[in-house]
Amino acid sequence: MSSKVVYVATWGNPLGWNWVKYNCGGGDNAVKNGNEEGFSSVVCINGDNVDKYIIYVLDSVITANASSSINNDAVDVLMHLKESGRVHIVKDRKDDRMQIRVEPDSSISNRDEWRNIVRNYITELAGKWVVDSGKLNVIVTPTIGKYNEWNYSGYPDLITMELLDGLWKTIKDSVNENLTIILDTTHGINFMPVITMFIIRLAASLALLKGSSVVTIKEYNAMPLTWDYRKVFSEQVRFVELPEEPANPVVKAYLMGMPIVVYKLCKLHSSNNQCNTNVDMKISHKDKRIEYKSSIGFKKYYECLLEGLICSKATNKLLELMRGDLFNKVNEVSRRLISSELNNMYDNICNSRLSFEKDTLYASIAKHSEEEGKGCGEESDDRFERNAIAHAGLLKNCTVIRKCDNDYCIDVYDIVLKKLGLSFKS
Numbered sequence: 001m002s003s004k005v006v007y008v009a010t011w012g013n014p015l016g017w018n019w020v021k022y023n024c025g026g027g028d029n030a031v032k033n034g035n036e037e038g039f040s041s042v043v044c045i046n047g048d049n050v051d052k053y054i055i056y057v058l059d060s061v062i063t064a065n066a067s068s069s070i071n072n073d074a075v076d077v078l079m080h081l082k083e084s085g086r087v088h089i090v091k092d093r094k095d096d097r098m099q100i101r102v103e104p105d106s107s108i109s110n111r112d113e114w115r116n117i118v119r120n121y122i123t124e125l126a127g128k129w130v131v132d133s134g135k136l137n138v139i140v141t142p143t144i145g146k147y148n149e150w151n152y153s154g155y156p157d158l159i160t161m162e163l164l165d166g167l168w169k170t171i172k173d174s175v176n177e178n179l180t181i182i183l184d185t186t187h188g189i190n191f192m193p194v195i196t197m198f199i200i201r202l203a204a205s206l207a208l209l210k211g212s213s214v215v216t217i218k219e220y221n222a223m224p225l226t227w228d229y230r231k232v233f234s235e236q237v238r239f240v241e242l243p244e245e246p247a248n249p250v251v252k253a254y255l256m257g258m259p260i261v262v263y264k265l266c267k268l269h270s271s272n273n274q275c276n277t278n279v280d281m282k283i284s285h286k287d288k289r290i291e292y293k294s295s296i297g298f299k300k301y302y303e304c305l306l307e308g309l310i311c312s313k314a315t316n317k318l319l320e321l322m323r324g325d326l327f328n329k330v331n332e333v334s335r336r337l338i339s340s341e342l343n344n345m346y347d348n349i350c351n352s353r354l355s356f357e358k359d360t361l362y363a364s365i366a367k368h369s370e371e372e373g374k375g376c377g378e379e380s381d382d383r384f385e386r387n388a389i390a391h392a393g394l395l396k397n398c399t400v401i402r403k404c405d406n407d408y409c410i411d412v413y414d415i416v417l418k419k420l421g422l423s424f425k426s
Helices: 059-063 072-083 111-128 156-174 192-210 249-255 259-272 298-313 318-323 332-351 381-390 414-419
Strands: 003-011 020-025 033-038 052-058 087-094 097-104 136-141 144-147 150-153 178-187 214-222 228-237 279-284 289-294 399-404 407-412
Touching: 003 156, 003 192, 052 059, 052 111, 052 156, 052 192, 059 097, 059 111, 059 150, 072 087, 072 111, 111 136, 111 279, 136 156, 156 178, 156 192, 156 289, 156 298, 178 192, 192 214, 192 228, 192 298, 249 259, 249 298, 259 298, 259 407, 259 414, 318 332, 318 407, 332 407, 381 414
Parallel strands: 003 052, 003 178, 020 228, 052 136, 150 289, 178 214
Antiparallel strands: 020 033, 087 097, 144 150, 214 228, 279 289, 399 407
């Protein structure tokens, strides 16, 4: 079984980190044994066994300050940025201690310029700690609150959307049969560790749809004072997760376990599936304020990504469905139910003497059922939905079959979508 390992770390303000001796606990091929010294717990990671590094930071990392302890490596990198004219370094004394403040240059006028400085800062700093820049991606999102003298008006929906966008774009090319994600929360501040774990679990669902059989998530943290670097959490993700009831019809039909309904919806919406993530960032150096505006919310964006992956594998061909694994990622009950319904259909086709050269109503070859004698959609909506879920959407009086090449193409009547309330808003 092929495998990939992705290391994800949450970094708050490196400028204020101490040089410590970490007791690396091993327990994973990507984690060293024994003692390692440095400013960051990344020194405990065995880079030879990591395929990709991801460091997550906030916009505010370049309006930070430090006084009680100062990371000399961070100061060196910031001085390089100062020489390029992108930031200013202010040094003064407060309570007999040296204090350092970082200030972006007033010429920085947009999101890309601001975040390029952040990425350059973190990339160069991580390089000092032996992180291979060829394997490194830095993800930057908004933040909320006041850092140093700067006010940031980010909001949770935007932060989660941008983190998911950055994380998925970074790891999707690493997706294979067995993906492991190591989350290091040692240096994360405020909401960063919690929100990153949440987003990683959703990214794991995307990885399953793209091709992973299982995604293993392991969280590591260096314990304060002892600096023991230990695994504090581990789980294996095998089924697609949604934080709440989906609004997207394709995703909803997928979770209901209806392969032909999913295919039909994908064909209806294929040209409109654009996951737009435009974010506007307004910077006021005079007021020291940053405001954000996005064209899409987190939930809509996540469901848009799910829809794209589902539709890329959706099919209306019976034998392809029987061999495929797309619906194995819904849940175990749905997997068994769909498999049973598809096998029943295939058996009925094999036992029939019909040619299927034209659309053939499934009811004409199926065994007796309580649907018999009723037209498609004559039941109440609630009863129709229960029956549809019970039969993987393959209701005998609403489903037609025809021969196509060396397979059998399946379709359901349009009324099925209407009765199930599955339609796209214009």
